[in-house]
Amino acid sequence: MVKMASAHALAGAAALMLWITGAGYTQEPAAPAQSPAPADAAAGTAAAQTVKLGYLRSWEPTLALSALDIPPEDIGVAGAEVAVADNNTTGSFMGQTFTMDVVTLTPGDDVAGPAQTMLDSGVRYIVTDLTGEDTLKVAELAAATDAMVLNAGSTDDDLRGERCRPNMLHTAPSRAMLTDGLAQYLMWKQWRDWALVAGSHPDDQKFAEALKRSATKFGGKIVAEKLFADKGGARATDSGQALVQRQIPVFLQDLPDHDVLLVADESEVFGTYVPWRTWVPRPVAGTAGLTPGSWHPASEQWGGAQIQNRFEDASGRRMESKDMQAWTAVRVIGEAASRTQSVDPATIAAFVKSPDFAVAAFKGQRLTFRDWNWQMRQPVLLGTEASVVSASPQEGFLHQVSELDTLGVDRPETTCDLGG
Known part of the structure; x- marks a missing residue:
């Protein structure tokens, strides 16, 4: 009989696999958590532990001045689905399985009902592509069950300012x-x-x-x-x-x-x-x-060709910014689950908000959350229709903590009050 590997070894193997398949930054992968929760110690020997995610968005066919700019019907969703597959590849080492329920609303529909249905079904992570107002509604509903909302759509600055919420994190960049x-x-x-x-x-x-x-x-x-x-x-x-x-x-x-x-x-x-x-x-x-933008269809640096190829195989098109924002949101949960070797929502949320958390997203460096408004630090790609011209932060724009904090609202100027 083959001896079952320890949870620590499995987590290390999962981290190594992410590294081999193109983590998207040049640093070495972080060490796995040293003290997994006792309840999860037998993750590799038991039936798969399921992490349920929800994806709530508003979409309808829209016209654009150029036919090339009309958003595809699966915008965002396609990125999230690739990330679920990535999470399951990593999670298979530790008996973790990730599922995602997608609900698409028409602009103007009430989001409260679908959001509550997700929460009642046990979803504790809702990725959103909604207006700022609707994103806030979902976050306030989710707070009752300590669920986390990952905003992958709205760029409204006030969601990171006076209307911020402790359970609302942002993988979409702010304006x-x-x-x-x-x-x-x-x-x-x-x-x-x-x-x-x-x-x-x-x-x-x-x-x-x-x-x-x-x-x-x-x-x-x-x-x-x-x-x-x-x-x-x-x-x-x-x-x-x-x-x-x-x-x-x-x-x-x-x-x-x-x-x-x-x-x-x-x-x-x-x-x-x-x-x-x-x-x-x-x-x-x-x-x-x-x-x-947070991404560009032509971006292939820092391992970007790998995610572009996988995304194109899955969806038949190149990856757009909203696809990357949704992919990153789902990967945040997968990364936290693998590092903590846990599917417990409180454990995952605590790790995501800790200084030890980082996720790779094919942008040349580790992405982390700002603890004053839960906005994800990330480079901004500047491009034309056909190519990436540059990436910011630009050379010479320095910061005492992170050069990424030269982009957007910094800690001293924030109007966000997270209540402690």
Whole structure:
């Protein structure tokens, strides 16, 4: 009879397998936990212990100014499913099994019912791709059962600020992180004078405010601002394109001299039409042109080719930012379960929030959570439609704790109160 390996050895084997298959950063894997909970000591000899996750999102088919920008129906979900498979590969060493229930709502649907159903079924980890308001609702419901919500969708800064919650963690970057990453690159290039054109919808204005905050933070200068009001119309038709092609240059004609034109158009009303239609030849950045994100379909550095290939085999397309954010959220739970050799929700939550926790996500360094607002530290990739141009933090932007903390709201300026 073959002697069963110890839980400690199994955890080490699982860590080694993650390392071999492409952990995504250059540091050596962390040592497994030294003192597993007694209740989990026989994980390798008993039936598989199940970790139940939920994925709650809002989605409907949407139009975009470019057909290439229409989000695929499985956006985010595909990344989470690959991560569940990765968790199960690692978990097989310790008798851990991961499952995920996916619920897709139509925008405007009430999230309370589906979220409560997940919680009542024993789900203690809910990955969300929802509006900021709905993400907060789910977190408040989940608090009653000490469940954890991993926000993989909303970039709203106030979810990391005055509306933060102790059980709400963020693998999606905040808008402040995205615009800080862009601003660092523009300052590194010494393109210091920026003109700003923003859409009229609330999310457009939030992105514009984040850009202005980043300009103040890093020394950029907003030399002019313009508002592009959404008046409706058939923007995606041939006549709509022809009309915008005539409108955009004239609309931008009176801007003062500037190095870069910044666009804040999360609502996809006009931004895609701005590059190559400006009055004067200037680079475009923001939500069009050079755009910041947590990931890019062309990213293949730091082992990225490995996750891209696995993702493409599973979904038939390249990985988008929301896919990576959802993948990372699910991997957070898998990593914690393997390191603690436990499926106990309290044990996993405590480890995720501890200084010892880190997860690899093919971005060149270990990703950790900020303990003042539970935002995941992560690089910001800057890219065009076809390629990654750069990654922030940029060279020369230093920080006393982590250079990643130059992106977004730092500890001294946070408005988040986690209650202790």
